Amino acid sequence: MLRILKKNFKVGKPTLPYCPGQTQAPEGFKGSPEIDPEKCTGCGKCIAACPTDALSIFDSRQEDKRTLFLNYGDCTFCGLCEPACPYQAVSFKGKFELARRTKKELILDFPFTLSKCEKDPEFVPEEAIPSKEKPNVNQSFSHGDFSSRFTFDELSHHLKEKIKSIFGRSLHIREVDAGSCNGCEVEITNLANPIYDAERFGIHFVASPRHADMLLVTGPVTRQMELALVKTYAATPSPKLVVACGGCAISGGIFRGSYAVVGGVDQSIPVDVYIPGCPPRPEAILFGIFLALDKVSRDRK
Amino acid sequence: MNRAIEALKEKFGAALEGIWQETERQTYAAIRKDSIVKAVGFLIQNLEMRFLFLFASDERKEAGCYRIRYVFSYPHEDQFLILVVKVDEKEPVFPSITPWMPQASWHEREVQDMFGLTAKGHPDPRRLVFHEDWPKGWHPLRKDFKFSGKIPRDKGEYPFEKVEGEGVFEVPVGPVHAGIIEPGHFRFSSAGESILKLEIRHFYTHKGTEKLGEGKDPRHLICLAERISGDNSAAHAMACAQALESLSGIEVPRRAQFLRVIFLEMERLHNHVSDIAGVVLDVAFGFGAAQLMRIKERFMRLNERLTGTRLLRSIITWGGVRKDLSDQEKEFLLRETKKIKKDFDQTIQIIWNSSSFLDRVEGTGMIKKEIAEALSGTGPVAKASGVDRDLRRDHRYAVYPELLFLVPVFDEGDVESRLKVKIQEIYESLKLIHEAVEAMPQGPCSMEPKPLKPMKSALGYTESPRGECFHWIATDREGKIGRWKIQSPSFANWPLIEYAVLENIVPDFPVINKSMNLSYSGNDR
Numbered sequence: 001m002l003r004i005l006k007k008n009f010k011v012g013k014p015t016l017p018y019c020p021g022q023t024q025a026p027e028g029f030k031g032s033p034e035i036d037p038e039k040c041t042g043c044g045k046c047i048a049a050c051p052t053d054a055l056s057i058f059d060s061r062q063e064d065k066r067t068l069f070l071n072y073g074d075c076t077f078c079g080l081c082e083p084a085c086p087y088q089a090v091s092f093k094g095k096f097e098l099a100r101r102t103k104k105e106l107i108l109d110f111p112f113t114l115s116k117c118e119k120d121p122e123f124v125p126e127e128a129i130p131s132k133e134k135p136n137v138n139q140s141f142s143h144g145d146f147s148s149r150f151t152f153d154e155l156s157h158h159l160k161e162k163i164k165s166i167f168g169r170s171l172h173i174r175e176v177d178a179g180s181c182n183g184c185e186v187e188i189t190n191l192a193n194p195i196y197d198a199e200r201f202g203i204h205f206v207a208s209p210r211h212a213d214m215l216l217v218t219g220p221v222t223r224q225m226e227l228a229l230v231k232t233y234a235a236t237p238s239p240k241l242v243v244a245c246g247g248c249a250i251s252g253g254i255f256r257g258s259y260a261v262v263g264g265v266d267q268s269i270p271v272d273v274y275i276p277g278c279p280p281r282p283e284a285i286l287f288g289i290f291l292a293l294d295k296v297s298r299d300r301k
Numbered sequence: 302m303n304r305a306i307e308a309l310k311e312k313f314g315a316a317l318e319g320i321w322q323e324t325e326r327q328t329y330a331a332i333r334k335d336s337i338v339k340a341v342g343f344l345i346q347n348l349e350m351r352f353l354f355l356f357a358s359d360e361r362k363e364a365g366c367y368r369i370r371y372v373f374s375y376p377h378e379d380q381f382l383i384l385v386v387k388v389d390e391k392e393p394v395f396p397s398i399t400p401w402m403p404q405a406s407w408h409e410r411e412v413q414d415m416f417g418l419t420a421k422g423h424p425d426p427r428r429l430v431f432h433e434d435w436p437k438g439w440h441p442l443r444k445d446f447k448f449s450g451k452i453p454r455d456k457g458e459y460p461f462e463k464v465e466g467e468g469v470f471e472v473p474v475g476p477v478h479a480g481i482i483e484p485g486h487f488r489f490s491s492a493g494e495s496i497l498k499l500e501i502r503h504f505y506t507h508k509g510t511e512k513l514g515e516g517k518d519p520r521h522l523i524c525l526a527e528r529i530s531g532d533n534s535a536a537h538a539m540a541c542a543q544a545l546e547s548l549s550g551i552e553v554p555r556r557a558q559f560l561r562v563i564f565l566e567m568e569r570l571h572n573h574v575s576d577i578a579g580v581v582l583d584v585a586f587g588f589g590a591a592q593l594m595r596i597k598e599r600f601m602r603l604n605e606r607l608t609g610t611r612l613l614r615s616i617i618t619w620g621g622v623r624k625d626l627s628d629q630e631k632e633f634l635l636r637e638t639k640k641i642k643k644d645f646d647q648t649i650q651i652i653w654n655s656s657s658f659l660d661r662v663e664g665t666g667m668i669k670k671e672i673a674e675a676l677s678g679t680g681p682v683a684k685a686s687g688v689d690r691d692l693r694r695d696h697r698y699a700v701y702p703e704l705l706f707l708v709p710v711f712d713e714g715d716v717e718s719r720l721k722v723k724i725q726e727i728y729e730s731l732k733l734i735h736e737a738v739e740a741m742p743q744g745p746c747s748m749e750p751k752p753l754k755p756m757k758s759a760l761g762y763t764e765s766p767r768g769e770c771f772h773w774i775a776t777d778r779e780g781k782i783g784r785w786k787i788q789s790p791s792f793a794n795w796p797l798i799e800y801a802v803l804e805n806i807v808p809d810f811p812v813i814n815k816s817m818n819l820s821y822s823g824n825d826r
Contacts, residue, residue: 030609051521078615175481179506183531193594207479260509
């Protein structure tokens with residue numbers, strides 16, 4: 001007992017402060033890719049380096065326009081685009097607070113004039129570009145095999161406005177792994193450690209969806225987990241919030257296109273906030289949860 | 302190896318259709334389908350080889366048949382032997398070896414699901430990977446498997462094995478669990494509190510990773526490999542990179558090999574500390590869990606500082622490593638690991654002085670050596686049951702043979718000895734990191750990769766924190782990836798848990814489960 005007290009005394013308080021928008025990631029953390037529009041020429045060299053469709057190009061001959069899309073919802077933060085860029089326009093500066101309410105807000109677009117791009121010696125023509133689709137911003141959950149299970153009450157969105165005032169500072173979360181690689185679970189577990197200590201914000205992880213206000217869903221939603229996810233959603237009392245955590249949960253990420261995945265949580269159940277990252281670091285998850293509760297703007301004021 | 306080949310030739314003569322080497326330490330032997338059961342038995346009993354795993358591939362386009370490969374380890378000579386069996390398209394049946402070798406059971410059931418080949422004589426021919434709503438006749442690893450839009454959902458029920466008798470009841474658990482863990486289903490049959498039978502039903506997180514890898518760019522394949530089992534990212538990336546390097550015939554620079562050892566051991570550190578913390582938490586020893594979680598975070602912050610990612614992703618790549626360590630960073634690593642070691646020491650001493658903790662872990666979740674061997678257990682789970690195996694020592698890779706380390710082995714096979722193995726491994730890993738940092742030569746840390754050679758195959762392997770991890774990659778005619786087999790340690794270890802829990806009480810299950818720390822995603826892929 002004395003040794004426990006001694007150790008506790010010696011360690012002191014390891015908890016780190018966290019305030020949305022003001023906390024810096026520790027030194028060395030790579031974070032998300034950023035494109036410098038001053039340096040980027042729209043050549044398209046980076047597209048082939050990307051393992052997912054996070055980088056894509058859309059050409060329009062008629063308008064003489066080329067658009068480069070950077071979709072954080074698809075990004076695995078692998079860093080392969082950085083060395084692929086001949087102009088050093090891609091950099092990683094440790095940014096992590098990327099959570100947004102809609103998929104559209106996760107996408108950055110960089111417009112270029114196509115005829116100008118073609119003069120660039122590094123220019124990659126449209127035919128040679130692997131992903132030339134406009135990013136999918138569809139958030140409808142009617143694509144799931146089990147969407148007919150929902151009742152009207154569960155879907156009434158106006159209730160969600162009320163939630164934020166009702167929950168105040170206390171929030172009970174049920175975590176659901178819908179097929180993640182367990183990277184996100186590692187980081188969510190870390191939220192409970194003394195360093196990030198989510199309990200100090202009133203955030204508590206509960207054992208059953210019936211006790212939860214929010215579902216924190218990870219993974220691309222595998223075909224074999226879809227029913228379990230929908231059932232868990234149905235078991236959570238209304239009003240409820242859903243946060244999709246990690247690149248897979250937003251769009252299917254690196255697993256999109258497989259026969260065994262649905263490809264994103266919002267294909268099966270409605271989602272309120274998307275947290276990009278592969279996996280998102282614990283503070284990024286906290287940021288997403290705060291955003292869902294509308295606490296971010298309040299704190300910033 | 303020559304002796305083994307000679308013995309095999311002598312015994313099987315005409316049934317042996319060819320022997321060839323793909324790489325220096327990987328020998329292949331083609332054998333007729335009807336002799337495979339005898340050949341497998343001969344290798345294990347007479348030549349003391351060890352069965353690792355088996356898998357199929359669809360080579361109808363190239364060779365007009367399916368092939369099944371049985372991979373064996375020959376640790377005395379640091380060699381792998383792979384038996385190859387042809388299965389004709391017209392007769393998609395192969396003899397099951399499970400009645401003699403229980404560890405092949407899941408592998409054969411997986412082949413049945415993924416390829417539609419039938420294991421004749423398998424004692425448990427139920428589906429493994431696909432659940433009851435998967436339509437009949439759809440086998441995704443066949444080359445002609447195509448799907449557009451959605452795969453229809455069938456109706457059906459999975460027949461669980463029943464235990465009957467007075468007072469016996471079933472406890473179904475999962476797939477959504479109470480803790481923050483991955484999904485899987487457990488069905489306990491118990492009488493009172495003690496468990497009579499546990500049946501596990503997994504593959505909820507099956508993502509079709511092996512199929513996704515086919516035709517991928519090798520660099521992207523490593524990205525995908527890092528996401529097979531998130532906390533073992535570096536180990537999977539390493540195994541995958543090794544296979545790709547053999548296929549393209551490149552030699553990884555020495556400095557990169559030392560760096561790889563450092564990163565792989567750093568991964569072991571945060572995994573093992575997290576496992577011990579999990580067990581301590583599950584026995585409700587709050588102080589110990591909080592301290593160990595804090596130590597784990599120190600390791601993760603160290604990862605982040607040195608590699609830019611907390612789970613050591615995007616660091617090991619095809620041809621080397623993506624980031625070098627500067628002298629300053631090397632010094633930081635040594636200083637920080639020394640400090641954390643002291644911190645860990647003190648915490649572990651306090652935990653092991655607590656009788657209420659020891660009471661829960663001693664004698665809990667016993668796995669006997671015979672069971673661990675018969676089911677091909679691997680990693681700390683097997684080492685705690687007296688099975689002395691470690692790929693780092695038995696099959697050379699990276700620069701492990703040049704470094705000095707011990708493989709901890711305990712005989713009891715309970716939760717406590719699994720924890721002890723992990724604690725010892727933490728100390729060994731710290732030692733390895735120090736050795737590697739000091740011995741690391743100057744030089745480049747990556748090589749420009751060459752294209753993959755067509756129609757070749759190679760095996761890559763690592764001793765991941767969970768145990769032996771294998772990646773087998775074959776290229777097609779154009780030099781693209783034609784088949785990618787992932788054998789994760791969890792796939793080998795999951796069946797063991799059905800034995801570990803027997804005669805234990807249901808509340809001890811979380812402790813046993815955590816002490817084995819098996820990955821659901823790595824198992825289901």
